[in-house]
Amino acid sequence: MGIFRGRPILKWGLITSFVLAVIGLIAAWLFWQSLYRGMPTLPATAELWDANREAAIEYVDRNGKTIAIRGPRYGRAVSIDELPPHVPRAFLAAEDKRFYQHDGADTQAMVRAAWSNVISGRTVSGASTITQQLVKNLVLSPEQTLKRKAQEIRLARQLEEQLSKSEILELYLNRVYFGSGFYGLGAASRFYFGKDPKDLTLAEASLLATLPKAPSRLALDNNMEGARQRQAYVLTEMLQAGFITPESAQIAISSDVTLSPDPEQDPQFGYILDAVTERANELLPELPDDLVVTLTIDSELQTKVSAALEARMSEESEEAQVEQTAAGLMNREGHILALYGGRDYTENQFNRATQARRQPGSAFKPFVYAAALEDGISPYDVRIDQPVTIDDWSPKNFSRVYMGPVTISEALRDSLNTVAALLAQETSIETVIATARKFGISADMQPFPSIALGSQEVTLWDLTCLWSVYDRRAPS
Numbered sequence: 001m002g003i004f005r006g007r008p009i010l011k012w013g014l015i016t017s018f019v020l021a022v023i024g025l026i027a028a029w030l031f032w033q034s035l036y037r038g039m040p041t042l043p044a045t046a047e048l049w050d051a052n053r054e055a056a057i058e059y060v061d062r063n064g065k066t067i068a069i070r071g072p073r074y075g076r077a078v079s080i081d082e083l084p085p086h087v088p089r090a091f092l093a094a095e096d097k098r099f100y101q102h103d104g105a106d107t108q109a110m111v112r113a114a115w116s117n118v119i120s121g122r123t124v125s126g127a128s129t130i131t132q133q134l135v136k137n138l139v140l141s142p143e144q145t146l147k148r149k150a151q152e153i154r155l156a157r158q159l160e161e162q163l164s165k166s167e168i169l170e171l172y173l174n175r176v177y178f179g180s181g182f183y184g185l186g187a188a189s190r191f192y193f194g195k196d197p198k199d200l201t202l203a204e205a206s207l208l209a210t211l212p213k214a215p216s217r218l219a220l221d222n223n224m225e226g227a228r229q230r231q232a233y234v235l236t237e238m239l240q241a242g243f244i245t246p247e248s249a250q251i252a253i254s255s256d257v258t259l260s261p262d263p264e265q266d267p268q269f270g271y272i273l274d275a276v277t278e279r280a281n282e283l284l285p286e287l288p289d290d291l292v293v294t295l296t297i298d299s300e301l302q303t304k305v306s307a308a309l310e311a312r313m314s315e316e317s318e319e320a321q322v323e324q325t326a327a328g329l330m331n332r333e334g335h336i337l338a339l340y341g342g343r344d345y346t347e348n349q350f351n352r353a354t355q356a357r358r359q360p361g362s363a364f365k366p367f368v369y370a371a372a373l374e375d376g377i378s379p380y381d382v383r384i385d386q387p388v389t390i391d392d393w394s395p396k397n398f399s400r401v402y403m404g405p406v407t408i409s410e411a412l413r414d415s416l417n418t419v420a421a422l423l424a425q426e427t428s429i430e431t432v433i434a435t436a437r438k439f440g441i442s443a444d445m446q447p448f449p450s451i452a453l454g455s456q457e458v459t460l461w462d463l464t465c466l467w468s469v470y471d472r473r474a475p476s
Helices: 008-035 045-050 086-095 107-120 130-139 146-162 165-175 185-193 202-208 224-240 246-254 268-283 299-320 361-374 408-413 417-427 429-439 449-453 460-473
Strands: 057-060 066-070 291-294 327-330 336-340 382-385 404-407
Touching (some): 066 268, 086 165, 086 224, 165 185, 202 246, 224 246, 268 291, 327 460, 361 449, 382 408, 382 417, 417 429
Antiparallel strands (some): 057 066, 382 404
16 A cells, blocks of 8 residues: 555545446446346247237128128238248348348447437437347337337347247248238238238339338328338348349339229128127127137128118108118028118217117017917917007007907907007016017016007117017927
8 A cells, every 4th residue: 555655635536436436337237137127028939929919800701701800900820931032031121131140139230220320410220120120019018218129139139049030030020010900911911912922022022011110101002102112222122132133123113013902891891890799798708819700691691781771761761751771681590691780880880770779569569479378378269359448558450440359360460459458468568578588689678568569669689689589489
């Protein structure tokens, strides 16, 4: 310590510097550790394909045809081996040219990007690899923070140890977002070009490769000009990497790419899908991811029913002063083949077939007779068709004519109001309600005498189901 004798300032300066250096190192160590605190773990290899996938429901008609998909659309799994080489190479050129050289995070690219950002004074360049993008989509939040970036880099390097390069690229192509609710190359290829990914041309593949960078801004159906500009960059990068020849690049850039037209869909399917989804939620406490619901709907028959009702409404609605209509078509097995919930689902989602309540009138009478038959009354028993009063209510026949003695079968055939009202009293209103419930009526029915003539409101859906069950139970 002799060197510090007579030099206390130097002594304490060195001590202070040492202490500050130790504190700085500890602070840096703590900060570094904080970056990885709470970092999620990578899913097991078998779970990576389903990680962080939003739920979607695919609706299929009775013939196996997809009617619609609600929620994000994930394409069917695409294997790298079944793709022509220019398809994956287009994405490598657009997103990660050094994919096969780095270990998940490209240090060289990060330094280059940081230098570009410092010089410009703003963020003009990024350095996320395909592996980092995949990690961000699978397990991390989209927030732009240093902590999230540090975790992204570490997890990307872990993923490179867990999967091969080909497996990572394949997983990326099947999970990357292409905008408009489409995830994966399979979904995007079919939506934009109406073809399988294995049939994509270089022009089409290079256009799809523009989308992961800005899926909303460069959507091909909204900003083809912007996508074409980035396509030129993708093709240039492919050319410089030796992926394609100058002739191929020129052909691709000058090709007239045709987008697949949006599939036409009967707007009535909106009413159907709402009803089906509501029913699925009733049956399942929690809907599984990628649920496929097979409907009894016949798409071709549905289109014909919709066209017929639209034509009739166009001809008669003004004269009849009717603005809406509803219909349900069911076969003898109880399967709904067609459903018409209203004239325009885009304007009003109220389903007049399943939600609107109307008086069924005489369509309800057979269930009064069914209750009487179950109570032991014979079809050949006789009742008197004559004026009747029940609790100040005096039902009359539609014809205002009374036929006197008639059998139960004749009264049902001629839809006599008086006999139906008397049978409901004889059997009891509560029995009639219980019978209707056994056949499927879900509406809240009150024990009023007029229920015998269908005075209480039910939905067309319930009434159609009611008749289907009755038809199946009736003797042939």
